[in-house]
Amino acid sequence: MINIGFERIEPVPNYPDGTSAATLSGLTWSSGTNQVSSFKVGIKKALRKSQFARCCFCRRLMYHDYATHIEHFVDKGGYPAYTFEIRNLALACGTCNTNKNGYFSTWAKRFSKRYMIRGIPYNAYCPVLKNQILGNVNFPTSSAEFRWVNPYVHNYSEHIEIKKGWFFHGKTPEGKRTIRGVKLNDVGVVEKRALSERLEARGGKLSMLVGALGELEQHRARDVVEVVVAAIKRRRQ
Structure with missing residues (x-):
């Protein structure tokens, strides 16, 4: 078996110095403010330490900072209220982050017409969530609320096993969905x-x-x- 580095991110990192949920409220990820810039730099440093410099999906070491992405587990496009929610953020390698974004994009196109017929905005549905979240509610923190392996609430090895040669085996439905969605077996x-x-x-x-x-x-x-x-x-x- 391959060393996965960490089971889950704990404890949850604090907001970087000079930032808070209140000061970031109403801002977007692409806002060029000092608050947002400070948050990105600080949370990336904190997560790198908490994750032992490993990707939250494939658990490979992330050597180069430029190839390390801040991953929004629940899509910030569909759920902008969770853009700066720390429990929605983790570090992912460029390969996994790109694959996940591609899966989300394909998923959205496939189901958009169905949701539009129902009169429900399709971008409010996220593949990693078991149920849609409506209204201004707190970020979900129970493992039962997620369809994929969440880096904060699931123990990775209970759901995914990594064998030599970087072969990923899903031990649970959550693990299998994550492997399929992020194309983890392409890592080999x-x-x-x-x-x-x-x-x-x-x-x-x-x-x-x-x-x-x-x-x-x-x-x-x-x-x-x-x-x-x-x-x-x-x-x-």
Whole structure:
């Protein structure tokens, strides 16, 4: 099994210094105010520490800050009241955040006509929620209210198991929906390519073999061997 780093985000981070729910009320995520800028910088730093620098979805390490996104678990487009709700924010790698946004976009297009016929705004429906939220109510905090694995209320390993080679197995309906929605099993392809690039960048054969041994913690032995053999063949050509 792969080390997931953390089960859930706890305790919930505080609002960064100089910001509060009250001072951010009425502002949008794209507002260029000092309050919003300070909030983004501060919450990103706090979440990076709470998440042990791992993505809230795939649990891979997030090395580069520019590729680390502040993720709104419940879509801020449909629920602007939760834009600065800290329990709605987590850090995600660029791959997972892009995949989730793509899923939300496709989901919205698919169901928009159905909701319009009913006279209900479709963007008030969010795939991660079990029920729509109407009116000005507090952000949901019970695991029973979410269809996906929420980084604040669910223990990750109870719902998703990550096997060597970055294969994600859903143990519950919530886990399976999350894996499908974020396309987590595409991560294995990305990581195998990165494995190949890391080993290719090493010097001679001995250095490559030493590096390969260090990769066995996260990758299956047969995948590492396959990458090493392919790299040696390319060097001979």
